[in-house]
Amino acid sequence: MKSRFTQGSNDMPNNNILIEVKELRTYFYLTEGVVRAVDGVSFSLERGRTLGVVGESGCGKSVTARSIMNMVRKPGRTVGGEVLYHRRNGDDTTEEIIDLLKLEPMGDEMRAIRGGEFAMIFQEPRASLSPVHTIGTQIVEAIRLHRPMTKAQAREHGIEMLRRVKIPRPEQIIDAYPHQLSGGMCQRAMIALALACQPALLIADEPTTALDVTTEAQILELMRELQATFETSIMYITHNLAVVAEIARDVMVMYMGKDVEFAPVDAIFHEPKHPYTIALLSSIPRIDVERDMLATMAGTVPDPYALPKGCPFHPRCPSRLPVCSQDIEVPYVFFDKGHRVRCHLYTAK
Amino acid sequence: MRTFVLKRILQAIPILFGISIIAFAIIQLPPGDYLTTYVNNLRSQGDVISDEQVKALEEQYGLNQPLYLQYWKWITNFVRGEMGQSFYWNKPVRSLIGERIALSMLVSLFALVLTYAIAIPIGLISATRQYSFADNLFTVLAFIGVGLPSFLVALVLMYFGNRYLGLSAGGLFSIEYMDAPWSLGRVLDLLKHMILPALIIGISGTAGTIRVMRATTLDELSRPYVEAARARGLREMVAVLRYPVRVALNPIMSTIGWQLPALVSGETLVSMVLGLPTCGPLLYTALITQDMYLAASFIMILSTLTVAGTLLSDILLAWIDPRIRFGGIQ
Structure with a gap:
């Protein structure tokens, strides 16, 4: 039986799912209390498509990503839900479904998927590369971990990958150390490293946040091109709505560990439903609307140790209802084209 | 890399020159010299020593010459390996220091190897299992060891x-081997005697190194490149050993060179307590008795080893850390 979460943003029957995340819960057990970093998140991602995950710092975007990679570390733990990976064999004829959360996190099977089938790039490209090893050492290591290649073959392949990410003089750069390259070049190298084994999924955790705007535009352009070539699905995590508009086809908005809204990118920008999404969008400066003061969101992000009961957004919500502060899970409300929202405003209808 | 090494070696020469002047000055600083002490001792024992005799002795040891001449004579001889005569022992300094330096280095080297062999794995375990029972236990032991x-x-x-x-x-x-020529038996006897001193000398260093290793590894473990290595699918052990540990070893590697002077003079007190025929106690008596050539030679040797050790550390660090090696180019 197909869940309603597996609906994509078009109306075609959906048999192209790559991963399905159901009711994911990842908590951090700290001495100060339990932080519910991810508290019931469900979504699915199709092959070859890009999902943008938006939200402010601490909303659980990165933890969601690490939960999918099954690499949440202590004191964090994935306490509930499923991450279903629809794994296909080489010629796309058969498909098996694996619940990644059931695999041993550091076991052989999970490690083969991690890096081989799911790859990840990070926020600080230079810090994500070892400062005392060359780019080449790290790429060759990644390739040989997942592909039966000799050192020389892996190096050849590494140079080819560096060329694909448009690094100039790849034969020389492969022997460079991270500190000899610019941030943008390091992120290109990270992308080359991530895509070297042709993963089915690329998780990009704010890959351009630390880069300047021009470099960001180049990296986004590059990722779009590579996605077309490699048919990789991308989960793109960012707090920047402009970047989402640029790269994503579907968008998931997160707030305090909850997936408050999920919609095709056009719907998010033109028909946002959740008051949080609406507030986020109205706080972006626009060139075509004259405004004296930029709109800001009322209130502050709640204390993660003491989340408000009911909808976590209700203390800041301009359209809150009495029901919002009651201690019940906010239900999903589904619209057409896969648009869904978790808000009591729409359950009344 | 080659220019880096060459530059560092050239820089060491004026430093050594400066040190030699300071070493010589320090020897001259306290009032009186060995001869005065010697003559006073003889006189207090009732010997009659005329001023002419004193003059003759001064002449013999060159003590009546101006300071810069004394310095020049001392340093030129020193460079040629002639370290002068020890007044107190009435023996050439070189023969006094010779075997002791070898024994000192042997004991200290033994202690050093023991230190690293124990401290690095323990520091690593402490860091990767932070706040576990083992970590807490080692932390307490390390503090006791340092304290x-x-x-x-x-x-x-x-x-x-x-x-x-x-x-x-x-x-x-042992007594039977004390003055015996070198033989297999003597070596075995030496090794048997060395375990305890090496352990004792190594204890505080081990404790300190555990703390350093733990702290630097903890620092590195939380870096993004470790997570990136895990995200690549590496085994936990491999990811930790190949990346953060490799980086965390840098500060330890870079201080290896500084151990050189400690290898010679290290743990004077321990040597005195244990009665080890090493350099520490000899340097101590030389300073007490104002045995100037012996003391100056020691200070010069130790300073040279410090400079050489720092040089060695710099080269080692440049060799293992590309950020330092290429620092000048960027």
Whole structure:
């Protein structure tokens, strides 16, 4: 039986799912209390498509990503839900479904998927590369971990990958150390490293946040091109709505560990439903609307140790209802084209 | 890399020159010299020594010459390996220092190897299992190790080692091998005697190194490149050993060179307590008795080793850390 979460943003029957995340819960057990970093998140991602995950710092975007990679570390733990990976064999004829959360996190099977089938790039490209090893050492290591290649073959392949990410003089750069390259070049190298084994999924955790705007535009352009070539699905995590508009086809908005809204990118920008999404969008400066003061969101992000009961957004919500502060899970409300929202405003209808 | 090494070596020469002047000045600083002490001693024992005799002695040792001449004579001889005469022992300094330096280095080297062999794995375990029982235990032990004065440890271990384990209580040789020529038996005897001193000398260093290793590894473990290595699918052990540990070893590698002077003079107190025929006690008596050539030679040797050690550290660090090696180019 197909869940309603597996609906994509078009109306075609959906048999192209790559991963399905159901009711994911990842908590951090700290001495100060339990932080519910991810508290019931469900979504699915199709092959070859890009999902943008938006939200402010601490909303659980990165933890969601690490939960999918099954690499949440202590004191964090994935306490509930499923991450279903629809794994296909080489010629796309058969498909098996694996619940990644059931695999041993550091076991052989999970490690083969991690890096081989799911790859990840990070926020600080230079810090994500070892400062005392060359780019080449790290790429060759990644390739040989997942592909039966000799050192020389892996190096050849590494140079080819560096060329694909448009690094100039790849034969020389492969022997460079991270500190000899610019941030943008390091992120290109990270992308080359991530895509070297042709993963089915690329998780990009704010890959351009630390880069300047021009470099960001180049990296986004590059990722779009590579996605077309490699048919990789991308989960793109960012707090920047402009970047989402640029790269994503579907968008998931997160707030305090909850997936408050999920919609095709056009719907998010033109028909946002959740008051949080609406507030986020109205706080972006626009060139075509004259405004004296930029709109800001009322209130502050709640204390993660003491989340408000009911909808976590209700203390800041301009359209809150009495029901919002009651201690019940906010239900999903589904619209057409896969648009869904978790808000009591729409359950009344 | 080659220019880096060459530059560093050239920089070391004026430093050594400066040190030699300071070493010589320090020797001259206290009022009087060895001869005065010597003559006073003789006179207080009732010997009659005329002023002419004193003058003749001064002449003989060159003590009546101006300071810069004394310095020049000393340093040129020193460079050629002639370190002068020890007044106190009435022997050439070189023959006095010779075997002691070898023994000192042997004991200290033994202690150093022991230190790293124990400290690095323990520091690593402490860091990767932070706040576990093992970590807490090692932390307590390390603090005790750092806090206890080593001569006290020496006394206690000497007592228990001798009482319950039958280990020798002092010296580096048994009586029958004391002045015997080198033989297999003498080497074995030396090794047997060395375990305790090496352990004692190594204790505070081990404790300190555990803390350093733990702290630097903890620092590195939380870096994004470690997570990136895990995200690549590496085994946890491999990811930790190949990346953060490799980086965390840098500060330890870079201080190896500084151990050079400590290899010679290290743990004077422990050597005195244990009666080791090493350099520490000799330097100590040389300073007490104003035995100027012996003391100056020691200070010069130790300073040279410090400079050489720092040089070695710099080169090692540049070799293992590309950020330093290429620092000048960027």
